[in-house]
Amino acid sequence: MPVRSCSPAVVVATVGLAGLLCGCQGASQFSSRRLIEHQALIDFSGLDSVKQHEALEIVIATPWHWEMLPTKNNPLYIHQQWRSPSGHTGVGVVCAHLPLPLSTNAVVWLAKQKYSEKGKDGRLLAEWMDSLGRSWFEAEDDTYHVRGYVIARGFSAWIVYFGYRTRYSPDLAEIGIAARSAETAVPGGEIAAHSN
Numbered sequence: 001m002p003v004r005s006c007s008p009a010v011v012v013a014t015v016g017l018a019g020l021l022c023g024c025q026g027a028s029q030f031s032s033r034r035l036i037e038h039q040a041l042i043d044f045s046g047l048d049s050v051k052q053h054e055a056l057e058i059v060i061a062t063p064w065h066w067e068m069l070p071t072k073n074n075p076l077y078i079h080q081q082w083r084s085p086s087g088h089t090g091v092g093v094v095c096a097h098l099p100l101p102l103s104t105n106a107v108v109w110l111a112k113q114k115y116s117e118k119g120k121d122g123r124l125l126a127e128w129m130d131s132l133g134r135s136w137f138e139a140e141d142d143t144y145h146v147r148g149y150v151i152a153r154g155f156s157a158w159i160v161y162f163g164y165r166t167r168y169s170p171d172l173a174e175i176g177i178a179a180r181s182a183e184t185a186v187p188g189g190e191i192a193a194h195s196n
Contacts, residue, residue, distance in 0.1 A: 046177040050184055056080055056095045058158060061184040063091060063177045082181075089174035091181045094159040104135045104152040111150065111159065140166060147179070151187050158187040 047061040055071065055078050062068070066082040073079065081092035096107070112124065122141040129135055134149035148161025162178035164170050 043180060045180075046173075047181055047184065053080065053093070056093050056158075057156060057188060058093055058095065058160075059184075059186045060093065060160075061181055063181050066091075084171070084174045084178070086168075086171055086174060088168045089162070089164045089171055089178055091162040091178040092160075093185065094161075095187075096157045096159070098152075098155045098157060101154045102152055102157065104133075104150050104157070107152045107157040108135050108137070108150050142166065145170075148182060153188065156187070158185070160185045160187075 046064055048064045050059050050061045052059045055073075062082050063084065066084055069081045069083055071078060071080050075097070077094050077096040079092065079094045081090050083090045098107075102110075108127075122139060125138040125140060127135070127137050130149070134151055136147070136149045138145075138147045140146065143166060144163050145166050146161050146163035148159055148163075151158045151160075160182050162175070162182045164175060
Protein backbone atom coordinates (compact mmCIF):
# COMPACT_ATOMS: atom_id res chain seq x y z
CA MET A 1 0.00 0.00 0.00
CA PRO A 2 2.92 2.41 0.05
CA VAL A 3 2.99 5.32 -2.34
CA ARG A 4 6.22 5.43 -4.26
CA SER A 5 7.86 8.75 -5.04
CA CYS A 6 8.56 9.90 -8.56
CA SER A 7 10.41 12.70 -10.28
CA PRO A 8 8.65 16.10 -10.00
CA ALA A 9 9.40 16.77 -13.68
CA VAL A 10 7.65 13.54 -14.72
CA VAL A 11 4.63 14.33 -12.55
CA VAL A 12 4.34 17.91 -13.85
CA ALA A 13 4.59 16.76 -17.48
CA THR A 14 2.06 13.96 -16.93
CA VAL A 15 -0.32 16.20 -14.99
CA GLY A 16 -0.08 18.80 -17.75
CA LEU A 17 -0.94 16.20 -20.37
CA ALA A 18 -3.78 14.86 -18.24
CA GLY A 19 -5.12 18.40 -17.85
CA LEU A 20 -5.12 18.89 -21.61
CA LEU A 21 -6.78 15.53 -22.24
CA CYS A 22 -9.37 15.67 -19.49
CA GLY A 23 -9.97 19.35 -18.89
CA CYS A 24 -10.21 21.17 -15.62
CA GLN A 25 -13.83 20.33 -14.88
CA GLY A 26 -14.76 16.83 -13.80
CA ALA A 27 -17.78 14.87 -14.85
CA SER A 28 -18.72 14.50 -11.21
CA GLN A 29 -18.52 16.86 -8.30
CA PHE A 30 -18.52 15.81 -4.69
CA SER A 31 -20.35 17.69 -1.99
CA SER A 32 -18.76 17.98 1.44
CA ARG A 33 -22.25 18.39 2.88
CA ARG A 34 -23.38 15.08 1.35
CA LEU A 35 -20.27 13.34 2.72
CA ILE A 36 -20.95 14.71 6.20
CA GLU A 37 -24.59 13.54 5.95
CA HIS A 38 -23.27 10.15 4.80
CA GLN A 39 -21.19 9.90 8.01
CA ALA A 40 -24.41 9.78 10.05
CA LEU A 41 -25.31 6.47 8.33
CA ILE A 42 -22.02 4.71 9.09
CA ASP A 43 -21.56 2.07 11.77
CA PHE A 44 -18.74 3.48 13.93
CA SER A 45 -18.00 0.26 15.81
CA GLY A 46 -14.24 -0.27 15.89
CA LEU A 47 -13.57 3.37 14.94
CA ASP A 48 -12.31 6.32 16.91
CA SER A 49 -14.29 9.56 16.79
CA VAL A 50 -14.01 11.70 13.66
CA LYS A 51 -10.94 13.94 13.89
CA GLN A 52 -9.46 16.60 11.70
CA HIS A 53 -6.01 15.85 10.24
CA GLU A 54 -4.82 19.29 9.18
CA ALA A 55 -1.78 18.15 7.20
CA LEU A 56 -4.01 15.86 5.11
CA GLU A 57 -6.78 18.49 4.89
CA ILE A 58 -9.32 15.84 5.84
CA VAL A 59 -11.52 14.64 8.68
CA ILE A 60 -11.73 10.90 9.21
CA ALA A 61 -12.56 8.35 11.90
CA THR A 62 -9.56 6.04 11.99
CA PRO A 63 -9.68 2.49 13.35
CA TRP A 64 -9.44 2.36 17.11
CA HIS A 65 -6.07 1.13 18.38
CA TRP A 66 -4.52 0.83 14.92
CA GLU A 67 -0.93 2.00 14.59
CA MET A 68 -0.43 5.31 12.84
CA LEU A 69 2.64 4.82 10.63
CA PRO A 70 5.15 7.63 10.05
CA THR A 71 3.87 10.28 7.66
CA LYS A 72 5.43 10.30 4.20
CA ASN A 73 5.55 13.64 2.49
CA ASN A 74 7.25 15.58 -0.25
CA PRO A 75 6.32 18.72 -2.22
CA LEU A 76 3.72 16.75 -4.22
CA TYR A 77 1.83 14.81 -1.57
CA ILE A 78 1.36 13.80 2.05
CA HIS A 79 0.58 10.13 2.81
CA GLN A 80 -0.70 8.80 6.12
CA GLN A 81 -1.53 5.19 6.85
CA TRP A 82 -2.94 3.29 9.82
CA ARG A 83 -2.04 -0.40 10.23
CA SER A 84 -4.12 -3.07 11.92
CA PRO A 85 -2.83 -5.03 14.95
CA SER A 86 -2.12 -8.04 12.70
CA GLY A 87 -0.04 -5.83 10.39
CA HIS A 88 -1.84 -7.25 7.34
CA THR A 89 -4.59 -4.64 6.83
CA GLY A 90 -4.39 -0.89 6.45
CA VAL A 91 -6.31 2.27 5.70
CA GLY A 92 -4.69 5.39 4.32
CA VAL A 93 -5.06 8.85 2.86
CA VAL A 94 -2.95 10.57 0.25
CA CYS A 95 -3.43 14.33 -0.09
CA ALA A 96 -1.82 15.51 -3.33
CA HIS A 97 -0.97 19.12 -4.14
CA LEU A 98 -1.51 19.63 -7.86
CA PRO A 99 0.31 22.15 -10.09
CA LEU A 100 -2.99 22.72 -11.96
CA PRO A 101 -6.61 22.38 -10.90
CA LEU A 102 -7.59 18.97 -12.28
CA SER A 103 -10.75 16.93 -12.49
CA THR A 104 -11.13 13.69 -10.59
CA ASN A 105 -10.96 11.87 -13.95
CA ALA A 106 -7.56 13.45 -14.67
CA VAL A 107 -6.22 12.45 -11.25
CA VAL A 108 -7.48 8.88 -11.72
CA TRP A 109 -5.83 8.75 -15.15
CA LEU A 110 -2.54 10.00 -13.69
CA ALA A 111 -2.67 7.51 -10.82
CA LYS A 112 -3.28 4.63 -13.25
CA GLN A 113 -0.29 5.72 -15.35
CA LYS A 114 2.03 5.89 -12.34
CA TYR A 115 0.76 2.55 -10.98
CA SER A 116 1.18 0.73 -14.30
CA GLU A 117 4.76 1.95 -14.83
CA LYS A 118 5.93 0.51 -11.50
CA GLY A 119 5.63 -3.08 -12.61
CA LYS A 120 3.73 -5.57 -14.67
CA ASP A 121 2.15 -7.35 -11.71
CA GLY A 122 -0.47 -4.66 -10.96
CA ARG A 123 -3.99 -4.96 -12.29
CA LEU A 124 -7.06 -2.79 -12.08
CA LEU A 125 -10.03 -4.99 -11.14
CA ALA A 126 -12.88 -2.46 -11.22
CA GLU A 127 -13.77 1.24 -11.41
CA TRP A 128 -17.11 2.89 -10.56
CA MET A 129 -18.66 6.17 -9.43
CA ASP A 130 -20.88 6.24 -6.36
CA SER A 131 -23.89 8.47 -5.71
CA LEU A 132 -21.74 10.81 -3.58
CA GLY A 133 -19.42 11.71 -6.50
CA ARG A 134 -16.49 9.56 -5.40
CA SER A 135 -14.55 7.78 -8.13
CA TRP A 136 -13.85 4.28 -6.76
CA PHE A 137 -11.26 1.72 -7.84
CA GLU A 138 -10.22 -1.78 -6.86
CA ALA A 139 -6.74 -3.05 -7.76
CA GLU A 140 -4.18 -5.58 -6.70
CA ASP A 141 -0.61 -6.60 -7.32
CA ASP A 142 1.55 -9.40 -5.97
CA THR A 143 1.68 -7.71 -2.56
CA TYR A 144 -1.57 -5.77 -1.91
CA HIS A 145 -5.29 -5.81 -2.67
CA VAL A 146 -6.61 -2.24 -2.42
CA ARG A 147 -9.98 -0.53 -2.74
CA GLY A 148 -10.44 3.20 -2.51
CA TYR A 149 -11.65 6.39 -4.09
CA VAL A 150 -10.35 9.64 -5.52
CA ILE A 151 -11.75 13.12 -4.98
CA ALA A 152 -10.29 16.26 -6.58
CA ARG A 153 -11.07 19.88 -5.81
CA GLY A 154 -9.06 22.77 -7.18
CA PHE A 155 -5.34 22.29 -6.60
CA SER A 156 -5.89 19.35 -4.21
CA ALA A 157 -6.78 15.70 -4.63
CA TRP A 158 -7.33 12.95 -2.11
CA ILE A 159 -6.98 9.20 -2.44
CA VAL A 160 -8.67 7.40 0.45
CA TYR A 161 -8.06 3.65 0.45
CA PHE A 162 -7.99 0.44 2.45
CA GLY A 163 -6.53 -2.95 1.72
CA TYR A 164 -4.65 -5.99 2.83
CA ARG A 165 -1.52 -7.98 2.07
CA THR A 166 -2.34 -10.72 -0.45
CA ARG A 167 0.06 -13.31 0.97
CA TYR A 168 -2.14 -13.64 4.08
CA SER A 169 -5.75 -14.74 4.35
CA PRO A 170 -7.95 -11.64 4.44
CA ASP A 171 -9.18 -10.79 7.95
CA LEU A 172 -12.78 -9.82 7.22
CA ALA A 173 -13.23 -8.06 10.57
CA GLU A 174 -10.17 -5.84 9.96
CA ILE A 175 -11.18 -5.18 6.36
CA GLY A 176 -14.67 -4.20 7.53
CA ILE A 177 -13.24 -1.70 10.04
CA ALA A 178 -10.88 -0.28 7.40
CA ALA A 179 -13.74 0.07 4.90
CA ARG A 180 -15.92 1.89 7.43
CA SER A 181 -13.00 4.20 8.25
CA ALA A 182 -12.56 5.10 4.58
CA GLU A 183 -16.28 5.84 4.33
CA THR A 184 -16.03 8.45 7.12
CA ALA A 185 -13.48 10.63 5.29
CA VAL A 186 -14.47 14.17 4.31
CA PRO A 187 -11.76 15.98 2.33
CA GLY A 188 -11.37 19.73 2.63
CA GLY A 189 -9.35 21.73 5.14
CA GLU A 190 -12.25 24.03 5.98
CA ILE A 191 -14.44 21.20 7.25
CA ALA A 192 -14.71 21.21 11.02
CA ALA A 193 -14.41 17.88 12.78
CA HIS A 194 -17.73 16.28 13.66
CA SER A 195 -18.31 13.77 16.40
CA ASN A 196 -20.30 10.60 15.88
